[in-house]
Amino acid sequence: MRFQLTEDQRALRAGVREVLARRFGPDALRAAVDAPGLDRGLWRALGEAGFFALRLPEERGGVGLGLPEAVLAFEEAGRALLPGPLVGTHLAAGTVPGAAEGETVVAVVDGGLVEWWDEADVVIGEGGSGAVPIRSVDPLTPLRRVPDATVRTAGPDxxxxxxxxxxxxxxxxxxxxxxxxxxxxxxxxxxxxxxxxxxxxxxxxxxxxxxxxxxxxxxxxxxxxxxxxxxxxxxxxxxxxxxxxxxxxxxxxxxxxxxxxxxxxxxxxxxxxxxxxxxxxxxxxxxxxxxxxxx
Missing domain, CATH: 1.20.140.10 (Butyryl-CoA Dehydrogenase, subunit A, domain 3)
Structure with a gap:
């Protein structure tokens, strides 16, 4: 079995890289380190480019692609060190209003930890008593711990x-x-x-x-x-x-x-x-x- 990328997949990867190079290049990365915070303009630009709605069916306003295409997009995000709760917002597209369009930032409690709590509009799995800030080794990934986070019984998504x-x-x-x-x-x-x-x-x-x-x-x-x-x-x-x-x-x-x-x-x-x-x-x-x- 061959796993060569199709022309459309190569074009998708190149397009995501181009968007990130234009909106989150080396200078923007350094600026984000010096002044941490989620760039809402960039988040909306990702939404407009279909980043969060890649796997959402077209009849529901999405791009209608599959998991392989989402993997290519997230690979480029990892290459650029793009900050923010990307996975949480992507998974919430179609269920949380505004997530697919990049208007709503969605974070997820994961094993008692949550990334980007302060910047999130919606936190999925929060237990109700708030979250305690903890020191993160990565200046571009603020963390909080949720003491009574929802217990996950089915394992990670x-x-x-x-x-x-x-x-x-x-x-x-x-x-x-x-x-x-x-x-x-x-x-x-x-x-x-x-x-x-x-x-x-x-x-x-x-x-x-x-x-x-x-x-x-x-x-x-x-x-x-x-x-x-x-x-x-x-x-x-x-x-x-x-x-x-x-x-x-x-x-x-x-x-x-x-x-x-x-x-x-x-x-x-x-x-x-x-x-x-x-x-x-x-x-x-x-x-x-x-x-x-x-x-």
């Missing part, structure tokens, strides 16, 4: 798991791109550091992680299988965290400074590993599948 994996894939890809770009221009001992074997190995490992995760995420988007989704989540989390860490190594000491964007990749990847059940629930699902298959 598999679509939320896969879209989170898609965001992690985008971040892993961006980390690889930044590392390779830096290795080509940064010089030591009169040579680009990319000429040194140790740096080459780091970049090669990053590419392998990203491409393995990409194959798993795209396959899960096509099959919709729970085990495929769990596998994609585990590989995407590993790729995002591992690639961001290796990217820091390629950048050296400057990668840890506020002047560089590299550390933001690692911090966002860390925060996402807690979302939608985290990799632990996906690992347990895969373990159950393996045990069942072994009889």
């Amino acid at each position: 598999p679509v939320a798991v896969l879209l989170t994996a898609a965001e992690q894939l985008g971040t892993a890809t961006r980390a690889c791109e930044l590392a390779v770009g830096h290795a080509r221009v940064r010089e030591q001992f009169g040579r680009p550091i990319g000429a040194f074997q140790a740096v080459q190995h780091l970049c090669a490992d990053m590419l392998v992680r990203a491409e393995v995760a990409r194959a798993a995420v795209y396959a899960a988007a096509v099959t919709g299988d729970a085990a495929d989704t769990a596998c994609a989540r585990v590989l995407a989390d590993e790729a995002a965290v591992g690639n961001a860490g290796d990217c820091l190594q390629v950048f050296g000491g400057m990668g840890f400074t506020w002047e560089a964007d590299v550390h933001l990749l690692l911090k966002r990847a860390w925060v996402r590993t807690r979302r939608a059940g985290g990799a632990t629930e996906s690992e347990e699902l895969l373990a159950r599948e393996l045990l069942a298959g072994a009889g």
Whole structure:
């Protein structure tokens, strides 16, 4: 079976990347770090572009596409480090008025944590006693803890798991791109550091992680299988965290400074590993599948 993208899917991915480059490029990313807050204009622009309504049927005002197309869009969002409760608002399209159009920001209580509580118009799963602010390692993902959050009995939404994996894939890809770009221009001992074997190995490992995760995420988007989704989540989390860490190594000491964007990749990847059940629930699902298959 081949998982090549169609021309329409390539055009969709290019379109989302173009919108994000225009509305949330490097300067906007830095501005968001310096003055955290949700850009409502950008949120509405995403709604107008159909980002939140991609999987909503056309007869209900949506774009009428499927999960593979949503994965491509969320991959681009992860690549750009787009902030905000993207998954929650996307899943609420068609059920919460204004979510599909980007007029309503929807956050979701997830394992007792909720991202972007203060900016959300609707919080799904809030237990009624409010939420306590907690320190987030990522300056672009404010967090609150809900003490009496609704208990989730059916496990995380598999679509939320896969879209989170898609965001992690985008971040892993961006980390690889930044590392390779830096290795080509940064010089030591009169040579680009990319000429040194140790740096080459780091970049090669990053590419392998990203491409393995990409194959798993795209396959899960096509099959919709729970085990495929769990596998994609585990590989995407590993790729995002591992690639961001290796990217820091390629950048050296400057990668840890506020002047560089590299550390933001690692911090966002860390925060996402807690979302939608985290990799632990996906690992347990895969373990159950393996045990069942072994009889």
